[in-house]
Amino acid sequence: MSAIAGSHDLVRQPPRMAGGDAGDDRQPPLSKRQWQVLSLMTNGMTNVEIARQLGLSPNTVKIHVSGILARLGLPSRTQAVHWALTQGRPEKLVASPDGR
DSSP states (O other): OHHHHHHHHHSSSOOTTTTTOOTTOOOOOOHHHHHHHHHHEEEEEEEHHHHHTTTOOHHHHHHHHHHHHHHHHHHHHHHHHHHHHSOOOGGGGGOOTTTT
């Protein structure tokens, strides 16, 4: 049980921006398209579904997901979705195919 609790604590840790101070609360920089992909990930969509929604190829979505994980410093989609849902920034989590 403690292993599960320990892994849950890892998910709760907010990602830190490289070079940021301990009190630095800036958001990791994500492009508009990365925010769109992340938003659709929070809805449980697969890369293929996201690609259809945004008019992209599945490989392009895969590249965006990799970029999101790298910028957030997180190892998994699940942790990226958890991070997104805890940000309290719904205006950033609105996806539209035209990038607005």
